[in-house]
Amino acid sequence: MSKVMTQDVRTTVDAYFAMWNAGDAAARAEQIKKAWVANGRYVDPARDFEGHDALSKMVEAARAHYVGHTIRQSSGIDAHHDLIRFAWQVLAPDGGVHVTGIDIGVLADDGRLQRITGFIGDLPE
C-alpha cells in the first residue's frame, strides 16, 4: 500500500463547487469522490446529509428546486489547522445573485472534506 497523499485544498474546494454544479449523476459522483471522504457530512440550516450517496441526492434535490442556478466561490480560502472557510454565491439563470453565504470546512487527513457547515447570508446585527 502506498501512503495516501494529501490533496491540495484548492483541488478539494474546486471539486466541492463542481459537485453542486453537476447536473449529470455520474459526473457528480466523480466530483463527490474527489471532494469528500466516505462519511463526509454537509449541514446548513435546511440540510443535513452524510455519505457520498446522500450528498448526491442532496445536490440533485437542490438543483431540481433551483432550476438553472449555479453556485460559485466568492472569496479566497482562509485556512488554518484542518479548518477552512470561504464565501459563495448562488446565481439565478439571469446571472443575478440569488443567495449568499459562507461555508466552514473540516478537512480529513487526505485533504478531502470531512464536514461542511454552511451559514446563509451575512451575520445578524
Add this chain to the structure above:
Amino acid sequence: MSKVMTQDVRTTVDAYFAMWNAGDAAARAEQIKKAWVANGRYVDPARDFEGHDALSKMVEAARAHYVGHTIRQSSGIDAHHDLIRFAWQVLAPDGGVHVTGIDIGVLADDGRLQRITGFIGDLPE
C-alpha cells in the same frame, strides 16, 4: 439524577466572552464551567486548547500578551442545528479596534460549547 437542562445559547455565549475578559483565575474558572463542556476545545490560527484547565491557561496567556485589551461580541448570533456563528472585536486599552474575527461554535446537548473555531479578520478576496 435529574435531566440536564439545555442552557440558552445567549447564556453560553455571554459566559464565553466573560471567560476571555476575566482577569481573576477563580472568576474565569466559573465562566469556563458555564460556557464549555469538560473536553471543550478552542482552535484559532495561533491556538489549540482542550479542557477547562487548558482553556484557562490559554486565556491567561492571551491576557498577559494583550494587556488591558477586552473582547466583545460584535454581531448577533446566527444558529442552526447545534451550530452557531458570531463576530467579535478585540479592543485596545484606548477603545480602538485591535483585531476582528468570527467564531464558529458547536454546542453540546446541554447547550454548552463543545468546540469553537476562530477565524481572524475578513475573508480573503
